[in-house]
Each structure stands twice: as structure tokens, then as C-alpha cells.
Amino acid sequence: MTVHHLFVVDNPTALRSMPQVRPQPLRPLKTKCSDCALSALCLPIGLGGHEVAQLDTLVAQRFKVKKGAALFRTGDPLRSLYAVRIGSFKTGMVSVDGREQVTGFHIAGDMLGLDAISADAHACTAVALEDSEVCPIHYTHLENLARQLPSLQHNLTRLLSREIVQDHTLLMLIGKMNSDERLAAFLLSLSQRLSARGYSARHFVLKMRREEIGSYLGLRLETICRGIAHLRDQGLAHVEGRNVTIQDPEGLKHLVAGCHRPL
Amino acid sequence: MTVHHLFVVDNPTALRSMPQVRPQPLRPLKTKCSDCALSALCLPIGLGGHEVAQLDTLVAQRFKVKKGAALFRTGDPLRSLYAVRIGSFKTGMVSVDGREQVTGFHIAGDMLGLDAISADAHACTAVALEDSEVCPIHYTHLENLARQLPSLQHNLTRLLSREIVQDHTLLMLIGKMNSDERLAAFLLSLSQRLSARGYSARHFVLKMRREEIGSYLGLRLETICRGIAHLRDQGLAHVEGRNVTIQDPEGLKHLVAGCHRPL
DNA sequence: CGCACTGTTGATGTGCATCAAACAGCGTGG
DNA sequence: CCACGCTGTTTGATGCACATCAACAGTGCG
Known part of the structure; x- marks a missing residue:
């Protein structure tokens, strides 16, 4: 059995189309919350050692999701929330007539599936942007454990609230900024999130395509390209293919603040 | 003391500007969750009589918020969540440079302040669109009670998740639809929410201005006016001033589904 | 009653979408 | 090895949906 078979293969292209293929848990991967480097960013924030040990019992077995595969799709019943351990995902919705809106990009330490709690079914589709690994957290079990561990309940509630703020x-x-401002804000935000996870804030790699960035920001892919060119011309950021170099973070922030348009 | 003094007066215009004036609780208004007509829509959904009685102890005293007054503002520390009992609110953010984005309209039975849990401070500003009444729910007490009442905890979590879905x-x-589609979707959504509260789905009154609808939908107020004219011309809905008549709900839905643009 | 606010409609401008073409990277297979 | 097709990216030309500007009408409150 090659490494390839450890992954679930699905349509690499889009949120819509293709029959659902649920990712399969495979050989259990042993890492637990208690010795996970992400515990400071993820569900266990601020939990005591004993509490994290109890959380460990919920995360049955991590599993891999291959690039392009769907972790869950709109309408799937809620079984687990998923913590991203390695890699990255996009989440998005598809309208009745097939228009696709990317609603978020998620990297290590982020929690996926929070919108499913509302109706016990996933309201969006999550697709891996690269070969990734997630920790499934059985939701009913999590609810039960959270009843006994107030700080766990508090963390979960805060995660939900944080997603609302985001x-x-x-x-x-999308509602109030022009295309260059949106792109600058996107790059800044990604830079800051990667930085919080110990990666470089100035140098990183985009795992998503221009089209996906465009969908996320309410723009077309060509507009993203032109925005990239503008940022380059202004010496704010250099994007070559998927490689990003933030040259002037303060300049980007200033652009986002957008004082040039008096209102 | 006139009835007027029972209200808190604040700047009636915008989310920004004007110093904060915190609404003052006044003479306690006695209605409790246990005899509130909204209990089927609000936090007590599906709770047993004994449980609702415990919830009653949290809602210290309802109070009124006058049209244009802010219930809370961005940055205010989180003390309570607020259930809208009578009236309606808009919530919104203001960017560094003063651009205002309305993020939601809230009517009776809706919960306000959920985004504050993330950082123990309100992330948006809530302003009454008409003379309104809210039930403040002390958050720390709610957290404590929810620990003892699993179904209360479940309801709270679902409310958070539902806001994410919305x-x-x-x-x-905003990201994918044209102006007429957005307006149609807005009217349909409002119609359905009012209908769920026992009001007419076909006939209702807009409590917000064109400018606020525009901000919510990422459009200018003139575009809202023109959209209204288009819906009238197509015989889908009739909007005269603030009075709305939905003439053809199915037609509106069809417009939102938007099959006319092949993708 | 008068003034400020809100809503409507028309004329014009512009930012982004759309259409189009060329190119780079990359795996495949001859 | 290179030719080939496929996907993703870039850049240019053109068009359109919505913003902007402007004038006016309706509304309500002090």
C-alpha cells in the first residue's frame, strides 16, 4: 500500500459538482492534544493538563485529507468538528444556480464545521487546498465534556464568537472597500495569522488560486492579478506566482485604512 | 416625569460619532421569559418550565431603548447579551476612516451581542431603529446557568452558529449577486422572519432607511431606490415609502436563484 | 410654518467584469 | 528528449452595472 492510498481523492476543482466522497479515517495517528504544538491556538487554550487529557479521549483518530478532497459538504449531518492540524482548507457555499462563494481560508489551529451546529448539518463545504491533516472532534461527546469542563465550554463559545467577528x-x-484595499487586507490578515503560528510574517506561500482569492474577496481573478501588480508597483508587496513577500506592512495597513477616500 | 425620560436619547443618525451614552435600566419591567410570547424563538426554545424559571432569574430588568440610541458600542466591555423584545435594531461596524457597514437587522426574538464573547468586548455597535425594548442577560450568569442546564447551553451555542450561517x-x-437580486433576497428574508413571528409575510413596514439597507447590501441608497422601482415594474413587490407589499414571493425567489445568469 | 431629513429620478462617470490572447509551469506520453 | 495538452496566471481592450453628482419632491418634527 503506497502513501497515496492513505489519502481520499475527490474532485480537485470546485465546491460544487462531483458526488460526495467522505474522507475515511485510516490508521490512527497517535498525536494527542496534550502533545500538540497547536494547543495554544486551538480548542485547548488555557486548559489544565488534566483537562487536556480528557479532551484527548475525544479526538479518536486524526486523518489525512488529500489536496482537493472535501472534508465535508453542505448538507452532511454534523458528526464532528475538525481542527486543522497540518495544511489548509477553503470553506464555501454554492448558490442554487451554481455561483460559488468562498467564505473562509483555514490553516493549522483553526476549527472547521462550527456553522453546522445551528442545524445539525454542515452549511458549507470544506475542501483541502493541499495535502492536510485534521483532528475530528465528535460533537456530541464534546458537548458532554464541555458540560464538565467550564473552560472548555468557554473556549468553544469563544471560537464561535470569533468566527462571527471575522x-x-x-x-x-467586501461591502465597503475597493479591490486593492481588499487584496491588501487579505494579505495582511494571512500574514498575521501565519505569524501567530510561528511562521514568517513577511514571506509565505499562497495555497489557493487567484480565482479562490477573488471569490473570497468578491472579485474576479483578473482583478486579483491587477491588484497584485498595483501592490508591486507601489513597493508594498511582491507576489510571484504563489510566493508572497510583504515589503511594507505599514504601507499596506495605511492602504486598508484607506484615508485617501474622504468618505 | 414624562414617558420621554424613560428612554435614553442618543444621536439618531449613525453608528459612528457622538459620545457613548449607555442606556440606563429604569423601573423594572416585570415580564419574564416564562410568560413571554417570544419564548419559542428566543433563548428558551424547548426548555422545560423549571428551566425557564431559572432563566427568569438572570433577566434582571428589561429596559427601553429610544429610536436612534445605541444599546452598546464597539469596544464596550461585555456585560450582557440582549434579547430584542419589542422593536428593532441595526448592528454595524465603522472602519478606521469612517466607512460604515451595517452587518445585521434584528427584530423581536433576536439575540444581540454574540460577537462580544470572543474578546469580552462588543465588536459592533447596536442602534435602535425605533423605540424598542430589550431583555439584558448577564453573560457570566448565563454561562454559569448554562453549565447546569444542558439544553440552555445547547440553545446558546446554536444561536451563535446560526449567526455564522446568516x-x-x-x-x-454581497459577493455574488447583482443589486436587484440582493434587494429581493433582503425583502424575502425580512418577510420570512416577520412571518415566523406571527406577522404578515406579505405586508410589512421597513424600520430602516434606504441608506441603511444599502449599507447592509453593499450598495448605495440610490441603487436601492432603483431596485425598488425594478421590482415594482416587474410586479414582484410594491414598496411605497416604508410600506412593503410582497406581490409575488415565488417570483422573488426565482429572481434570487438567478437562473438568468448562466454562470 | 419652516427647515432638515428622506426618498426618487435623471445624467454622467468609473471601477471592475468580461472577453480575449498569450504565456509559464508541469505532467504525460510518443 | 521534446511535443502536447491542461491548468493557472498575466496583461490588454472593451462594456456595463453601479457609484456619483445633482435637482427636486415628499415627510415629519420642532
Whole structure:
């Protein structure tokens, strides 16, 4: 059995189309929350050792999701939330007539599936942007454990609330900013999130295509390309293919603040 | 003391500007969750009589918020969540340079302040669109009670998750739909929410201005006016001032589904 | 009654979408 | 090895949906 068979293969292209193929848990991967480097960013934030040990019992077995495969799809019943351990995902919705809106990009330490709690079914589709690894957390078990561990319950609630805040920020971006400002805000945000995980804030690699960035920001892929060119011309950031170099973070922030348009 | 003094007066215009004036609780208004008509829509959904009685102890005293007054503002520390009992609110953010994005409209039975849990401070500003009444729910007490009442905890978590789903729907609207589609979706959504509260789905009154609808939908107020004219011309809905008549709900849905643009 | 706010409609401008073409990278197979 | 097709990216030309600007009408509150 080659490494390849450890992954679930699915349509690499889009959120829509293709029959559902549920990722299969494979040989259990042993890493637990208690010795995970992400515990400071993920569900266990601020939990005591004994508490994290109990959380460990919930995360049955991590599994891999191959690039392009769907972790879950709109309408799937809620079984687990998923913590991203390695890699990255996009989440998005598809309208009745096939228009696709990317609602988020998620990297290590992020929690996926929070929108499913509302109706016990996933409201969006999550697709891996690269070969990735997630920790499934059985939701009913998590609810039960959270009843006994107030700080776990508090963390979960905060994660939900934080997602609301992030969505509102994105709404402000799409609703009120021009294309260059949106792109600058996107790059800054990604830079900061990667930085919080110990990666370089100035140098990183985009795992998503221009089209996906465009969908996320409410723009077309060509507009993303032109925005990249503008940022380069202004010496703010250099994007070559998927490689990003932030040259002037303060300049980017200033662009996002957008004082040039008096209102 | 006139009835007027029972209200808190604040700047009636915008989310930004004007110093903060915190609404003051006044003479306690006695209605409790246990005899509130909204209990089927609000936090107590599906709770037993004994449980609702415990919830009653949290809602210290309802209070009124006058039209244009802020219930809370960005940056205010989180003390309570607020259930809208009577009236309606808009919530929104203001960017560094003063651009305002309305992130939601909230009517009776809706919960306000969920985005504050993330950082123990409100991330948006809530302003009453008309003379309104809210039930403040002290958050720390709610957290404590929820620990003892699993179904209360479950309801709270679902409310948070539902807000995420709604935000994603709005993102799809703003990111992918044209102005007429957005307006149609807005009217349909409002119609359905009012209908769920026992009001007419076909006939209702807009409590917000064109400018606020525009901000919510990522459009200018003139575009809202023109959209209204288009819906009238097509015989889908009749909007005269603030009075709305939905003439053809199915036609509106069809417009939102938007089969006319092949993708 | 008068003034400020809100809503409507028309004329014009512009930012981004759309259409189009060329190119780079990359795996495949002859 | 290179030719080939496929995917993703870049850049240019053109068009359109919505923003902007402007004038006016309706509304309501002090």
C-alpha cells in the first residue's frame, strides 16, 4: 500500500459538482492534544493538563485529507468538528444556480464545521487546498465534556464568537472597500495569522488560486492579478506566482485604512 | 416625569460619532421569559418550565431603548447579551476612516451581542431603529446557568452558529449577486422572519432607511431606490415609502436563484 | 410654518467584469 | 528528449452595472 492510498481523492476543482466522497479515517495517528504544538491556538487554550487529557479521549483518530478532497459538504449531518492540524482548507457555499462563494481560508489551529451546529448539518463545504491533516472532534461527546469542563465550554463559545467577528470584518471588506484595499487586507490578515503560528510574517506561500482569492474577496481573478501588480508597483508587496513577500506592512495597513477616500 | 425620560436619547443618525451614552435600566419591567410570547424563538426554545424559571432569574430588568440610541458600542466591555423584545435594531461596524457597514437587522426574538464573547468586548455597535425594548442577560450568569442546564447551553451555542450561517448567506449575497437580486433576497428574508413571528409575510413596514439597507447590501441608497422601482415594474413587490407589499414571493425567489445568469 | 431629513429620478462617470490572447509551469506520453 | 495538452496566471481592450453628482419632491418634527 503506497502513501497515496492513505489519502481520499475527490474532485480537485470546485465546491460544487462531483458526488460526495467522505474522507475515511485510516490508521490512527497517535498525536494527542496534550502533545500538540497547536494547543495554544486551538480548542485547548488555557486548559489544565488534566483537562487536556480528557479532551484527548475525544479526538479518536486524526486523518489525512488529500489536496482537493472535501472534508465535508453542505448538507452532511454534523458528526464532528475538525481542527486543522497540518495544511489548509477553503470553506464555501454554492448558490442554487451554481455561483460559488468562498467564505473562509483555514490553516493549522483553526476549527472547521462550527456553522453546522445551528442545524445539525454542515452549511458549507470544506475542501483541502493541499495535502492536510485534521483532528475530528465528535460533537456530541464534546458537548458532554464541555458540560464538565467550564473552560472548555468557554473556549468553544469563544471560537464561535470569533468566527462571527471575522465574518463581519469580511463583510466590511467586501461591502465597503475597493479591490486593492481588499487584496491588501487579505494579505495582511494571512500574514498575521501565519505569524501567530510561528511562521514568517513577511514571506509565505499562497495555497489557493487567484480565482479562490477573488471569490473570497468578491472579485474576479483578473482583478486579483491587477491588484497584485498595483501592490508591486507601489513597493508594498511582491507576489510571484504563489510566493508572497510583504515589503511594507505599514504601507499596506495605511492602504486598508484607506484615508485617501474622504468618505 | 414624562414617558420621554424613560428612554435614553442618543444621536439618531449613525453608528459612528457622538459620545457613548449607555442606556440606563429604569423601573423594572416585570415580564419574564416564562410568560413571554417570544419564548419559542428566543433563548428558551424547548426548555422545560423549571428551566425557564431559572432563566427568569438572570433577566434582571428589561429596559427601553429610544429610536436612534445605541444599546452598546464597539469596544464596550461585555456585560450582557440582549434579547430584542419589542422593536428593532441595526448592528454595524465603522472602519478606521469612517466607512460604515451595517452587518445585521434584528427584530423581536433576536439575540444581540454574540460577537462580544470572543474578546469580552462588543465588536459592533447596536442602534435602535425605533423605540424598542430589550431583555439584558448577564453573560457570566448565563454561562454559569448554562453549565447546569444542558439544553440552555445547547440553545446558546446554536444561536451563535446560526449567526455564522446568516453571515455566510449575506457574504454570498454581497459577493455574488447583482443589486436587484440582493434587494429581493433582503425583502424575502425580512418577510420570512416577520412571518415566523406571527406577522404578515406579505405586508410589512421597513424600520430602516434606504441608506441603511444599502449599507447592509453593499450598495448605495440610490441603487436601492432603483431596485425598488425594478421590482415594482416587474410586479414582484410594491414598496411605497416604508410600506412593503410582497406581490409575488415565488417570483422573488426565482429572481434570487438567478437562473438568468448562466454562470 | 419652516427647515432638515428622506426618498426618487435623471445624467454622467468609473471601477471592475468580461472577453480575449498569450504565456509559464508541469505532467504525460510518443 | 521534446511535443502536447491542461491548468493557472498575466496583461490588454472593451462594456456595463453601479457609484456619483445633482435637482427636486415628499415627510415629519420642532
